[in-house]
Amino acid sequence: MKRLAWGVGLGLALLALAQPFSLERMQADLRALLAQGPRVAGTPAAAAAAEYLAEELRRAGYSVEFQSFTYSRTRDLGTGLWVEGEALPAVGVAGSPAGRVEGPLVVVPGAGLAADFAGLDLRGAIAVARRGGIPGLEKARLAAERGARAIVLLTEEPSGTRFTFGGQSPIPGVTLGRREGEGLLGQAGARAVLEVRIASEEVRGRNVVAWRSPSAPRVLVGAHYDSVPGSPGANDNASGVVAVLELARTLASSPLSEAVWFVFFDGEEDGLWGSRRFVEDHPEVVRGLRAMLNLDMVGVDVNGSLGIGGSPELRVLADCGAVQAVCGGAPGGGSDHVPFAQAGVPVLFFFRGLDPNYHRPTDTTADPRLLAQTAQVVQGVLERLLPLRP
Known part of the structure; x- marks a missing residue:
């Protein structure tokens, strides 16, 4: 498995720029999520993961709400x-x-x-x-x-x-x-x-929604926390979840947090159910969004760069050079930004590629340094985007 080459100078520069982000805290978050086992939507492991995220967000000063929804899932027999x-x-x-x-x-x-x-x-x-x-x-x-x-x-x-x-x-x-x-x-x-040979089952999923201000957000930052059966889901997608959680902690005392909601989606692996239901159930919030930023599989350096896809007007706001990140393109579909894009919201998708452990029992590691780097790029986008508001 390839990893980003961190020279001494680069490592020191990143640590200086990412000072608010705690690598130790992110490593602890990863351990806590993986300890639950595969976070398949509708299972006790997914429920425990949602409770962990809610508790950490409340501790950081956010109001938290669970958005519950149901859907039908097929199980291979x-x-x-x-x-x-x-x-x-x-x-x-x-x-x-x-x-x-x-x-x-x-x-x-x-x-x-x-x-x-x-x-x-x-x-x-x-x-x-x-x-x-x-x-x-x-x-x-x-x-x-x-x-x-x-x-x-x-x-x-x-x-x-x-x-x-x-x-x-x-x-x-x-x-x-x-x-x-x-x-x-x-x-x-x-x-x-x-x-x-399949059987149908009803699944109860829960999105975790966090905000500092009750006002409608201008930007939504999200990641899905569920994984597939048999996979601990470290890179897919505890990596995105931990990066978003640490970003929320870092911004909690910043004015930026008053304009951002953080959403952790459930049911992504079964067909983007959590993000689809959020869009359906929050039409006024969605209409007022300047952007939706989605992080999925950002903890393994598959391609030697941080892939950023989505709306051209948002991509120009990503200053990867500020954190010495190498950035490239990313595919346009397949994750929770898609329902927002279909609703007319400008989106950015942060993605480092499909690693060899994708959807496998061996998906057990994600690099906190890559998570910090990704979160820093996302923070830069927020800082450039939100001052544009009237």
Whole structure:
């Protein structure tokens, strides 16, 4: 696993600039969150994590409210994929209907974008498409429109990594990692059997919302605190949570805190449920926002830079040089800023890339120095953005 190279001069400069941020306190926060085990939405571990965040925020001087919501989640009971009789380690995608499908494999060319589906005859087939480019749910709908009975999404991540459609797919869908899945691209026409075995359950999630002023905020800073089954979720996304929590502590005595709400979202891993419900339930707050800043997976230096994506008018406010940070681009979707962007709010997404432990039991570490650096960049954006208010 790659880490950011910290020279002596760079380390001293960062520590001087990030003086308000306590590396020891952030390390303690990480330990407290990981001690709960996988923070799957609706479980006692997630509830304990929410209580911990609320207590720390109250201790810092914030008013805190839990926003409760419910949604339906599917649980995999043993999905299977067999190609010419060979079993492959496929995993059902959350939001997939249950069912057993038999048919020939048809490979969607290219990256599996909308144009790649054009002209394909998928009647009675099991479509095979690469994941990415456009949402998996859109790929499933495009495949269904052309007659496919099911879809296999090939991922860059290892087999067994869990994904969600973020909605209800019209056809059964599974994922398969690159090592096992690349072979399917050369097996067009092979007979396959796909069986998705799932059960539905109702989940009760809770967002943790903190503010210093009862007035409507001009900026919302957030991160999701839930993780996937089997994963302690250190980088995904205790890293973002701890950075936001420490930023809230640092700003508690600053006038900036009067214009900012800090929100810790639940249910992100099941389809952005917490952020979607916040947008739905707080329309007046959302209409008044100048920006939503979202931190997700910022504790492992995967790409050698801090990725910042989102609205161009906000990206120019990120002065990475002030903290000796190397900054690059970040993908536009897949996390809790998306519902806000869809509601017309300018957004920034802070992201360091998918590390090898993504959604795995080995996601156990995040670097507090990287969290401090990320929080410092976010603070700089707030300092540049909020003086623009009338």
